[in-house]
Amino acid sequence: MITHPPVPSPLLQEAATSATTGAFQVAADVSAIILAVVAILFMVVAIVILAQLKRLLGSLQSQVQPVTDRARVAAENVEYISAVVREDVQRLHSSVAGLSDRLKGASERMEERVEEFNALMDVVQDEAESVLLDTAAVVQGVRAGARIVGDSMAKQPLEEAAGVDSDVANVQVKDADDTEGPIAGEEVTAPEEHRVP
Numbered sequence: 001m002i003t004h005p006p007v008p009s010p011l012l013q014e015a016a017t018s019a020t021t022g023a024f025q026v027a028a029d030v031s032a033i034i035l036a037v038v039a040i041l042f043m044v045v046a047i048v049i050l051a052q053l054k055r056l057l058g059s060l061q062s063q064v065q066p067v068t069d070r071a072r073v074a075a076e077n078v079e080y081i082s083a084v085v086r087e088d089v090q091r092l093h094s095s096v097a098g099l100s101d102r103l104k105g106a107s108e109r110m111e112e113r114v115e116e117f118n119a120l121m122d123v124v125q126d127e128a129e130s131v132l133l134d135t136a137a138v139v140q141g142v143r144a145g146a147r148i149v150g151d152s153m154a155k156q157p158l159e160e161a162a163g164v165d166s167d168v169a170n171v172q173v174k175d176a177d178d179t180e181g182p183i184a185g186e187e188v189t190a191p192e193e194h195r196v197p
Helices: 010-162 166-177
Strands: none
Touching: none
16 A cells, blocks of 8 residues: 655645745855954954064165165175276286287397397308418418528528528529428518408
8 A cells, every 4th residue: 555645735835945944044144244254354364464564564674775775885886896997907908918019029129139140240250260260371371481491590501511602592592492481581471362451
């Protein structure tokens, strides 16, 4: 046998539905009030936090202001120093360039002087060689003259002893000495090319 549950009456259903709906309505209203109170509390807390942040930022700004002023002054000093250093570097560069030009000119003049000195030394060497050759020629001439004078003095006693006329002896000595060197009493001269001016 099948039994069916009893069917409630429509009035009972309506009363139960209105009671459930009223309870939901009250709960919704209460929750809306709670949410409004929580939102107001959050707003108050946010306002308090913002006020504290504003005070903190104000104190930070008053503490940071001297640091920023000092940083600005330091930046100005760095800019001034960099400008001074730039000017000094430019002056130093121009000085170095001028010094380099002067050194180059002095080096060129020094090379010219060295070349002139070398030419002078060549002339001095030529003159010294010429003087030495002239001196050697004079010494050789003096030796030859001394030998002739010595030979003629040695022959004179022999000629007197032999009874030979002195004029004939002089002629013979002259003939014999023409091939060896200058005659005694003659001036000894160096060849033309080796004469000292």
